[in-house]
Amino acid sequence: MPSTPDAPEQVAPRPRRADARQNLDALLEAAKAEFAVAGVDAPVRAIAERAGVGVGTLYRHFPLRSDLISAVFRREMDACVAAAEELEAAFPPGEALDRWILRYTEFVATKRGLAAALHSGDPAYEPLAVYFSTRLAPTLERLLDTARADGAIAQDVEAEEFLGAVANLCHGGGPTARGAAHAERMVRLLLAGLRTPVA
Amino acid sequence: MPSTPDAPEQVAPRPRRADARQNLDALLEAAKAEFAVAGVDAPVRAIAERAGVGVGTLYRHFPLRSDLISAVFRREMDACVAAAEELEAAFPPGEALDRWILRYTEFVATKRGLAAALHSGDPAYEPLAVYFSTRLAPTLERLLDTARADGAIAQDVEAEEFLGAVANLCHGGGPTARGAAHAERMVRLLLAGLRTPVA
DNA sequence: GACTGATGCGGAACATCGTTCCGTACTCAC
């Protein structure tokens, strides 16, 4: 990851007081959970309540709704990137790739409404899109390169393109349970496709 | 258009009283105008005010917000289909095709937020998606067939696929003025592509 | 043309949302 500073600082620095740090973490966790069940349009009050905190506290840490969304997603993207490193260490390249893509699928599946937010034209989400490209894409690219060098996959594919395809598979079908299963089948199909020798 | 009844009746029949019919038309016109400037999320009160009626009147005609959206879009899709017939009569096949696609582009451009609504999973929008496929796609298919028979275009393309591509070109770039110009350039490029002889 | 029941209208009222504000409580360095 060449052009990204190692720890892209939060917009606001981490709070000095211990209770504030605890609340911030609780908010991020609660927001993640609410987003998973209600999409990114989850009510602010529900998030605050789940975190055991008042809405004022939420707004202290995240002045705009989009700030909270961005923070949660950056956090989960970072976790996704970290998972890649663990998987690379624990599994052979082909299997690491498969496992990571399914991990990524899980990430995307809990982000109902995110695509709409990103395409809403609201400039508040611009940094999130950039973060997506500069963190996730290089990670997958590395996994793909390693797997290809190992002979695990045959096809050549753009990392960003592949990430987009998987995201579309997970979102396009709607939020039904049937849709989720369908999405996973399609993703596995994509992964199988990577094994197919080039014509 | 084989499987579509000629006049797919409104969910509610047209009102008996003359003033009610007038208000309904005013609401549809006002909603179209508001959607064009504010997207489909335009406030209900703004639509009612532009139509010169109270919100109660709006909700009498369209019990759910999605009912109003559906009604406006069906009306505009019908106008789009009607435009095709006029263009076919007035222009040679190739030019009729071009002009219709640009007409369709204009239609899609004023529908910010519609794609998100359609993919929201809300079943209220299902009939709208069906109407899209059963009205617009056959229309374009006829235009394409005629143009191909006339030798105006060389490529073979699925009507629905082409409609989707144009819609994505118009929505994907965001709602900026630059985006609109960009979209039209890309659409014209697509149309030019249809002329390219097959490899 | 007047009458009258049915039809439709307007906008106040309600619930919910994102966001702001400020008195109060807590924390932490000394």
Added chain:
DNA sequence: GTGAGTACGGAACGATGTTCCGCATCAGTC
């Protein structure tokens, strides 16, 4: 322990979608 400053909670505000009902208006009938 103490004080200064940080952070908290939730009431309050404005905007939204939606409901409700007293009142106006229309369209047949005599």
